[in-house]
Amino acid sequence: MNIPMSFYIILSLIMFFCGIYGFITRKNLIAMLMSLELILNAVNINFAVFNRFLFPGQMEGMFFTLFIIGVAAAETALAIAIIINVFRSADKIEADELKKMKY
Amino acid sequence: MDTNLLIALIILLIPAFNFLLLGLCGVKLSHKAAGIIGTTGLGIATILSYVSAFNYFLGYGKVDGVYKALSGSFQWLAFSDTLHIDLGLYLDPISIMMLVVISTVSFMVHLYSNGYMHGERGFQRYYAFLSLFTFSMLGLVVATNIFQMYIFWELVGVSSYLLIGFYYTKASAVLAAKKAFIVTRFADLGMLLGILVLSYYTDTFDFDILNSTGFQEGLKSVGATFMGASVFTWATALIFIGGAGKSAMLPLHIWLPDAMEGPTPVSALIHAATMVVAGVYLVARLFPFYFNITPEVLTGIAYIGALTSLYAAVVACAQTDIKRVLAFSTISQIAYMMVALGVSKLGGHDGLGYMASMFHLFTHAFFKACLFLCAGAVIHTIGSNEMDKMGNLRKYMPITHITFLIACLAIAGIPPFSGFFSKDEILVAAFEDDKILFFCQWFVAGLTAFYMFRLYYGIFWGENKNYGEHTPHEAPLNMTLPLIILAALTCVTGFLPFSELVTSDGAAFEIHTEWIVAIPSVLVGVCGIAVATLMYKSKSTVPDKITNSIKGFYVAAKNRFYFDEVYMFVTKKIIFKAICAPIAWFDRHIIDGFMDFQAWWSNALSYRIRGFQSGSLQTYIGVFITSILVISAIIIAYVFI
Amino acid sequence: MDIAASDIIFYILAFVIAVSSVLTVTSKKLLHSAVYLLFTLLATAGIYFELNYHFLAAVQISVYIGGILVLLVFSIVLTSKVGEKMDTASVCKAAITALLVILGALFCGYIINTYLPDVKMAPAQQEVDMNTIGNSLLGTGRFEYILPFEAISVLLLACIIGGILIAKNNKKKEGEEE
Numbered sequence: 022m023n024i025p026m027s028f029y030i031i032l033s034l035i036m037f038f039c040g041i042y043g044f045i046t047r048k049n050l051i052a053m054l055m056s057l058e059l060i061l062n063a064v065n066i067n068f069a070v071f072n073r074f075l076f077p078g079q080m081e082g083m084f085f086t087l088f089i090i091g092v093a094a095a096e097t098a099l100a101i102a103i104i105i106n107v108f109r110s111a112d113k114i115e116a117d118e119l120k121k122m123k124y
Numbered sequence: 125m126d127t128n129l130l131i132a133l134i135i136l137l138i139p140a141f142n143f144l145l146l147g148l149c150g151v152k153l154s155h156k157a158a159g160i161i162g163t164t165g166l167g168i169a170t171i172l173s174y175v176s177a178f179n180y181f182l183g184y185g186k187v188d189g190v191y192k193a194l195s196g197s198f199q200w201l202a203f204s205d206t207l208h209i210d211l212g213l214y215l216d217p218i219s220i221m222m223l224v225v226i227s228t229v230s231f232m233v234h235l236y237s238n239g240y241m242h243g244e245r246g247f248q249r250y251y252a253f254l255s256l257f258t259f260s261m262l263g264l265v266v267a268t269n270i271f272q273m274y275i276f277w278e279l280v281g282v283s284s285y286l287l288i289g290f291y292y293t294k295a296s297a298v299l300a301a302k303k304a305f306i307v308t309r310f311a312d313l314g315m316l317l318g319i320l321v322l323s324y325y326t327d328t329f330d331f332d333i334l335n336s337t338g339f340q341e342g343l344k345s346v347g348a349t350f351m352g353a354s355v356f357t358w359a360t361a362l363i364f365i366g367g368a369g370k371s372a373m374l375p376l377h378i379w380l381p382d383a384m385e386g387p388t389p390v391s392a393l394i395h396a397a398t399m400v401v402a403g404v405y406l407v408a409r410l411f412p413f414y415f416n417i418t419p420e421v422l423t424g425i426a427y428i429g430a431l432t433s434l435y436a437a438v439v440a441c442a443q444t445d446i447k448r449v450l451a452f453s454t455i456s457q458i459a460y461m462m463v464a465l466g467v468s469k470l471g472g473h474d475g476l477g478y479m480a481s482m483f484h485l486f487t488h489a490f491f492k493a494c495l496f497l498c499a500g501a502v503i504h505t506i507g508s509n510e511m512d513k514m515g516n517l518r519k520y521m522p523i524t525h526i527t528f529l530i531a532c533l534a535i536a537g538i539p540p541f542s543g544f545f546s547k548d549e550i551l552v553a554a555f556e557d558d559k560i561l562f563f564c565q566w567f568v569a570g571l572t573a574f575y576m577f578r579l580y581y582g583i584f585w586g587e588n589k590n591y592g593e594h595t596p597h598e599a600p601l602n603m604t605l606p607l608i609i610l611a612a613l614t615c616v617t618g619f620l621p622f623s624e625l626v627t628s629d630g631a632a633f634e635i636h637t638e639w640i641v642a643i644p645s646v647l648v649g650v651c652g653i654a655v656a657t658l659m660y661k662s663k664s665t666v667p668d669k670i671t672n673s674i675k676g677f678y679v680a681a682k683n684r685f686y687f688d689e690v691y692m693f694v695t696k697k698i699i700f701k702a703i704c705a706p707i708a709w710f711d712r713h714i715i716d717g718f719m720d721f722q723a724w725w726s727n728a729l730s731y732r733i734r735g736f737q738s739g740s741l742q743t744y745i746g747v748f749i750t751s752i753l754v755i756s757a758i759i760i761a762y763v764f765i
Numbered sequence: 766m767d768i769a770a771s772d773i774i775f776y777i778l779a780f781v782i783a784v785s786s787v788l789t790v791t792s793k794k795l796l797h798s799a800v801y802l803l804f805t806l807l808a809t810a811g812i813y814f815e816l817n818y819h820f821l822a823a824v825q826i827s828v829y830i831g832g833i834l835v836l837l838v839f840s841i842v843l844t845s846k847v848g849e850k851m852d853t854a855s856v857c858k859a860a861i862t863a864l865l866v867i868l869g870a871l872f873c874g875y876i877i878n879t880y881l882p883d884v885k886m887a888p889a890q891q892e893v894d895m896n897t898i899g900n901s902l903l904g905t906g907r908f909e910y911i912l913p914f915e916a917i918s919v920l921l922l923a924c925i926i927g928g929i930l931i932a933k934n935n936k937k938k939e940g941e942e943e
Contacts, residue, residue, distance in 0.1 A: 024775050026884050029812070030877050032779045036786045036805070038866045038873075041749055043790030045742045045862045046854040051841055053742075055802050056790055058833065062809050065825075073816045074884045080893060080901060084910055086821055090828050091917045095924040097833045101840045102931040108844045115852065746862065753869050760876065 029070040037063035050104045050114040054097060061093050128184065129196045131176045132213045132266055135223060138169045139230075139259035143252050150248030162251035163234040166258065170227040173220075180220045181625055191217050191630035195332065197268045206327045212268035214331065217626040218408055218482055222265035225489045226398050228613075230258045232606035233393040236497050239603035240389050240504055250290060250387070257283035261398050265405060269329035270319050270363075273406070277315070277366070280402065281308050284394050288386040300382035307379040311369020318362030325355050335412040343417060360418045364407065364425060371403025372455045373462065374432040378687055380455055384447040384509075388500030391447060396454045396496050397489040404461040404485055411478055411628060415470045426466020426557075430564045433459035435685065437571035441578065442681035445509045446499050449579050450492070453535065456568060457488050463565060464550040467557035468628065475628030476635070477557070480549030483622040487542035490617060491534040494610035498528040501599040501607065502583055511579070515586035520596040523604045525584050527611035532580045534614045536573035537649040542618035544646070551645050552638045562641075569645055573652025581660035775815055781808040793850045795841050799834065806830050817892045 036059055043056030065086045072082025108114050142165040146158055153161070185191045197212020234254060241247055260279035267273035282305075289301030323329050325346055326339075333339050348355045365376075372380040383395045394400070407414060407425060414422045433456045440452035461481040468477025501524045506513055518525040534543035547569060554562040598604065624632035659667045671678045680686065736747075785804035792798045806829045813822035853859070901909050 023769065023885070024772055027877050027881050028775070028779070030881065031874060032782055032812075034870055034873050034877065035783050038870045039786035039790050041745070041869070042862055042866045045746050045865075046859050047790065048852045048854060049795060051837060051844065052790075052795060052798055052851065055798055055837060058802060058829070059786055059789060059805065062806065062829075066809060066812060069813060069816050069818055069821060073818070079908065080897070081908070083818055083821055083893065084901065084913075086818075087824060088910075088913055088917055090824055092920065094828050094832050095917075095921050097836060099924050099927055099931070101836055102928040105840060105843060106931055114844050746865065749869060750865060753865075753872060757872060764880070 026070060026074040029066065029074075033063040033066040033070070036060075036066070048115045050107070051101075054100055054104070058093065058097070061089060065089055126194065126196060128176060128179055128194060128215065129213050131172050131179075132215055132223070135169045135172045135176070135227065136213075136259065136262050136266065138165045138172075139255040139262065141165070142255035143259060146248050146252035146255060150252055153248055155243070155247040158248040158251050159234075159238045162255055163231070163238060165255070166227065166231040166234045169258075169262075170231040173223040173227040176215070177220050177224050180215060181217070185215075185217070185220075189631060191625075191627075193332065195268050204327070207323060207329070209271045209329060210269055211272055213266045214268040215266065217630065218405065219265045221482060221486060221626055222405060223262060225486055226258065226261050226265065229397040229489055229493045230254070230261075230393055232493060232497070232610055233389045236392075236500070236603050236606040237387075237389045239600045240500055241387060244387075246290065250287075253283055253286045253290070254390070254393070257287065257394060257399070261402075264402060267331075269331060270322070270334075270410075271329045273409070274312075274315065274319055277370070277402065278312065280399050281305065281312065281370075284308075284383070284399055287390040287394060288383045290386055290390065294385070297385040300379075300385040304379040304383045307376055308369045311376050312366050314362045314369070315366020318359045318364075318366065321355055321362065322359035325359070331409060334410065337412075337416070340413065340416045354418070356417045357421055360410070360414055360421045361424070363410070364403075364421060367403030367406040368428070369403070370406075371400050371458045371462070372432075373403065373428050373459060374435060375687065377432065377436070377455050378684075378691055381448050381451045381684070384445075384451050388447065388496060388503055391451070392493045392496030392500065395451065396492040400454060400458055401461065401485050401489070404458060404465065404481060407462070407465050408478065408482060411465065411468070412470055415468075422466050422468075424466075426463050426561060429459040429462030429466055430561050431459075432456070433463065433568045434564055434571075437568045437575065439681050439684050440575040441571060442678055444511045444682075446502070446511055446514075446579060446583065447496075447509050449511075449575060450495055450499055453495075453572065453576065454492060456572060457484070457492065457535070460547070460550055460565065460568070461485055461488075463561055464553050467554050467561060469557075471629045472627075472631065473633045473635075475633075476549060476623075477553035478628035479623050479626055479635075480546060480553050482626045483620075484543075484546035484550055486620075486622070487534070487546045487614070487617050490610050490613040491531040491541075491543055494527055494531040494607060494614055495535070497603070497607055497610065498524050498531065501603055504599060504603075505596045511582040514583045516584070516588045517596055518584040521584075521598050523598060524607060527604075527607040528580060528584065530611045530614055532576045534618075535576050536653060537569055537645055538573075538653075539646065540615070540618060542614050542616070544649075545618035546622075548637070548642050548645055549635065552641045555638070555641050566645060566648055570648035570652040573649040574656050577653045577656030578660050581656060585661050771815060774811070778808045778811045778815065781805075782812070793853070795845055795851055796838070799838050799841055802837070803830060803834055806834065819892045820895065820898055 040056045040059035040063060043059065044053055047053045047056060068082040068086045068089070070082075072079065076082070104114055142162055146153070146162060150158055179185075180194075181191075184194070193214060193216035195212055195214040197210040197214075200209050200211045202208040234251070237250065237254070241250055244250065257280065260276045260283055264273055264276035264280055267276060285301050285305040288304050289297050291297045292301075319329070322334075325348060326334060326343060328334060328339075343356065346355070350358055367373075369376045380395060380400065384391050386395070414425075436452040436456035436459065440449050440456065443449045443452060461484050464477040464481035464484065466477070468475055468479075468481065470478075501521065502514065502517060503509055505521070506517075508514075530541065534541035537544045537547045539545075551562060551565055551569070554565050599607075623635045627633060659670075683689075782805055785801040785808070789798050789801040789805060792801060806825065810822040810825040810830075813819070813825055854862075902914050903909075903911055905911050
């Protein structure tokens with residue numbers, strides 16, 4: 022139990038920036054969604070870690086994490102519904118494809 | 125509102141209404157309907173103008189033996205307490221006389237055009253423009269102030285432009301219309317400047333005030349001068365430039381001969397009888413002001429008039445296009461009126477020139493309209509303007525022949541036709557004032573007789589020309605009827621007691637025939653006719669011999685003494701090349717270049733910026749993250765370090 | 766300083782998370798990405814265990830791995846062909862993004878390193894028991910979360926309805942079963 026808090030934070034930092042990288046560079050919508058999950062996960066870890074290390078007697082961080090997981094589940098389900106729909110009409114799930122929806 | 129003013133207003137509104145009706149719904153109407161609407165409207169206006177003339181001269185106009193002006197107006201634009209532009213109606217002897225002249229000639233032309241323009245494309249448009257012109261000309265003569273006059277003055281210019289360019293598919297007509305518009309526009313600039321200067325120093329636009337003696341006394345104390353001349357001299361001279369432009373005085377006459385590209389009835393209405401005398405009318409309208417404040421300008425007007433009349437008469441002798449001959453004779457006759465105004469004095473018998481000028485304007489309108497309409501009938505049947513193509517037409521067109529002859533005799537000043545009386549008065553006025561002018565005008569009278577009869581013989585006598593299968597024939601009734609009416613008017617208008625009706629101060633005076641003037645003037649007219657008869661009645665070699673002996677002069681006259689060439693040289697070579705071209709270059713490259721540059725860089729920049737709003741979520745995220753990093757770096761750097 | 770077993774577990778988890786995160790976003794094949802994501806999520810659950818949040822770890826596994834990831838794999842299978850490689854971003858774009866990401870990470874790491882208080886985990890942390898969690902979630906008092914809980918449930922309901930609508934909307938056109 023000698024791991025300092027900054028180790029955890031740096032771990033979530035790596036995860037977070039991996040998510041950012043993936044979100045920017047990926048073209049496939051599902052891959053972008055997965056990057057998003059990474060970002061959310063990093064945030065979750067932060068919440069849990071801060072809660073545990075800084076405010077051990079309370080549970081706000083944990084509950085936020087719980088809610089974020091709930092929202093993420095909802096969001097992912099909806100996003101996948103949309104992606105499937107896009108795939109049906111365009112036969113592709115590249116982000117570029119969605120530009121056409123602007124017009 | 126006064127009934128008489130109401131009548132005048134109705135006279136004005138009928139053509140305006142016709143213009144709107146024909147202009148807006150003309151396409152829907154048949155040719156016949158358009159002709160009937162236009163002609164009937166003008167007929168009513170003519171009758172009303174006779175009614176108002178009758179009421180004025182025999183009724184309300186005369187107060188204590190003097191004709192007073194009747195006016196009514198409302199304020200339109202106020203610049204200061206005294207300086208304001210009004211719109212209104214001003215009825216006095218000359219405006220009433222002009223109403224009669226304009227509506228009569230316009231009615232004749234409307235009637236005549238039914239036949240002349242029969243089946244032409246744009247017939248309704250033609251009538252709409254004619255109505256517009258009539259409206260603006262009527263508005264011009266009843267203007268209560270010089271600015272209202274200027275408004276209608278420009279409207280007249282526009283309708284003249286539209287009618288000259290009526291055959292807008294013909295390049296020469298378009299050019300002529302442009303030329304007329306630009307030249308008169310140029311002159312009108314002078315007029316506008318004059319109006320501005322005048323109103324600046326007198327603080328009024330109103331004719332009534334400008335012409336009142338008491339007001340003029342007050343102006344004598346205004347000592348402002350510019351370049352050695354009083355501001356009023358400048359103002360009236362500039363205003364006269366406007367008048368000279370419209371009335372085709374030297375050197376602004378160049379547009380009038382070209383204006384003959386328009387349909388002939390238009391030439392009769394606008395470029396012979398009404399619009400071109402607007403300049404004379406303008407000077408007459410401001411005559412007391414001219415005479416009392418700036419008599420030197422009046423003298424200048426007289427000499428310009430004399431020069432113009434001589435020039436135009438000489439040029440007319442050498443022209444072969446019959447409409448051009450008539451155009452130059454118009455210039456010459458208008459110059460006559462200008463001379464008469466220039467030599468006139470104010471009041472009583474001294475104002476003979478003023479009266480003579482108006483009288484000549486009145487009679488000239490009828491006989492010149494008659495001449496033009498006859499020429500129109502001839503052109504209509506021959507299909508050409510050139511005298512070479514005509515000959516011996518008296519056999520084919522007896523009515524035209526007789527009416528043309530009457531009008532010719534009138535313009536040549538042979539009694540008892542109207543021209544004699546008015547021209548005689550002008551010569552008397554010139555004789556009493558300035559002998560040089562008198563001899564000049566006397567000589568011009570002879571030339572006038574000569575070239576008119578040269579024209580007459582050229583058209584109606586001589587040999588049959590090759591007319592092909594299409595033999596000339598008399599014009600239809602709706603064309604000959606106006607000719608007959610105008611010829612009849614030419615015969616009788618000379619006997620009108622003009623000196624009792626239209627005078628410089630409103631009071632009647634007696635005129636008596638000056639035999640010392642009348643006899644030589646008739647003699648010179650007869651001489652002119654005789655010479656023309658000898659030379660042109662039957663084929664003779666005399667004209668060729670004479671032209672050969674003065675070949676250089678003849679060619680110069682035929683080319684109108686190269687006025688157009690001089691203008692072309694000045695405009696094209698000097699103004700365009702030396703002034704306009706560098707300015708255009710500056711405009712295109714420096715000013716436009718600057719604007720283009722601005723447009724270019726904002727365009728280029730926008731192209732770059734446009735990329736920012738790509739709609740691509742990933743780019744947004746990238747920018748978003750970068751910005752957050754930069755901003756937090758700044759905050760960290762400033763707050764914590 | 767002795768190294769406890771839990772520390773070793775942390776380093777292993779951290780290594781797994783770091784590597785599989787990177788692989789998740791760089792792998793050419795979508796299904797491989799999903800598998801790496803699975804490892805990341807599993808390791809995250811491990812971190813939660815490490816932090817004594819057992820309930821959170823359970824939720825992470827059941828919702829994330831059991832729900833979301835399965836859904837993802839399901840949609841991957843639906844939308845891609847066997848062995849298909851993904852289009853990758855241009856090298857330029859990838860390089861710029863990588864630079865940005867590395868700079869950002871360094872910057873954040875610097876901040877963490879400089880400003881974060883170096884706190885050690887409080888010893889002998891008890892895990893939060895289910896009773897407390899349940900009472901807190903459904904309570905209305907201070908530090909109790911009935912309102913967000915209900916909001917989440919409404920949101921989930923809305924998502925269900927939305928999902929159905931989206932999935933159904935062009936049934937007429939294609940009549941395809943999802």
